[in-house]
Amino acid sequence: MSLSEDRLSLLYRVSQTFNSSLDLSEVLNRVMDEVVTVTRAERGFLMLRQADGAFRFGAARGLDQQTVEAPEFQVSRGIVDRVAAEGKALMTSDAQTDAWLASRDSVRIVGVRAILCVPLELKGRVEGVVYVDSRLQTGVFSPDDVDMLQGIAASAAIAIDNARLYQVAIEKGRMERELQVAREVQSSLLPQSVPSFPGWEFVAWWQPAREVSGDFYDFVTFRDGSPGALIGDVTDKGMPAALFMASARSVMRASIAASDDPQAALRLANQTLCAEAPNGMFVTLLLLQLLGEGGRVRIANAGNNRPLLYRAGRDEIDDFGATGLPLAIDPAFPYTMQEDVLGRDDFLLLYTDGLTDATDMHHDLFGRERLLAALWDVRRSPADAIRERLRLAVAAFIGAVPPYDDVTFVLARRTT
Secondary structure, three states: OOOOOOHHHHHHHHHHHHHOOOOOHHHHHHHHHHHHHOOOOOOEEEEEOOOOOOOOEEEEEEEEOOOOOOOHHHHOOHHHHHOOOOOOOOEEEOOOOHHHHHOOHHHHHHHOOEEEEEEEEEEEEEEEEEEEEEEEOOOOHHHHHHHHHHHHHHHHHHHHHHHHHHHHHHHHHHHHHHHHHHHHHHHHHHHOOOOOOOEEEEEEEEEEHHHHHHHHEEEEEEEOOOOOEEEEEEEEOOOHHHHEEEEEEEEHHHEEEEHOHHHHHHHHHHHHHHHHHOOOOOOOEEEEEEEEOOEEEEEEEEOOOOOOOOOOOOOOOEOOOOOOOOOOOOOOOOOOOOEEOOOOOOOOEEEOOOHHHHHHOOOOHHHHHHHHHHHHOOOOOOOHHHHHHHHHHHHHHHHHOOOOOOEEEEEEEOOO
């Protein structure tokens, strides 16, 4: 491209103008204001490729540096599409008489005459087009204007890319701050301390796979005053699961407060969640109730892993109870419950599937056998030692691999 010193100076000035801001909207408007001025055009339009591949208007400016309204009805899409597809500049002195343009409705209705359109390329790909025209005169643009506009477009592409990257960074920072706030809010919904029940010790662990989680646990009180604990796991991950988690937690709390046993609480909560849950979302849940000082417990299970029960007298670990349908699927599902008595040093481990589904770099699962082995090593230890053994066992297994799923467990151990 051969340019005079004046035009080189102009390109430098224009480039400085483009790069004086990182606000994308401001950059686009500055680009088109300069283009309209330099080419002596009546109007100028800039279209950018979107994530779906379509080209949409980023700026539409007139001689008075005012925004052109309804730009989609103001340009020849035939020229825009051709330049975008071929990556080559197009110029016509009079679109009203140009054979391949004169028959187009957009050209005829708008009454456009001189048109100049160049691709806006970045890293070998057409990321947009710069389009200028005049409805007043024919022959406004020359081959020199094509060269000039291509030079301006090259400089504009860099400025636009910088502004886009800055916008992405700003948006990412905003989203990260919002997710951090969401995580703090979600964490505040979980118990801030472990309750003290005579004859029992409790520990819990909650580890989200992402910034926010669909897993939750809680310590609750039934209508008759008896204490309990629960864990839940909402289908899906991320923000939708976190929002449904908060709703499910509130529904469970209200249902437990209005019920005397886990079976009644699950049935009541299920009816409510079936009416309120977003389409396709459900929650697995395990609810434990402690009855008096004799070690008697009740458990109701809605689609969760069966809890593990350690019997100190027999020195064995096995699954406890039966499971049922997750909540928010069938409002008439007849949930049941199991009742048993735990002796001294017996414990129950309530856990979500993120514990056994923890995945290492070879895509192997932590699995039930590793879970049992980790428990066996510390089966006679205090509850907090058992928690740490499980946490460290999972961490050592997955190594540096990002967590695949949320991990939550609650352990209830009888001490007397």
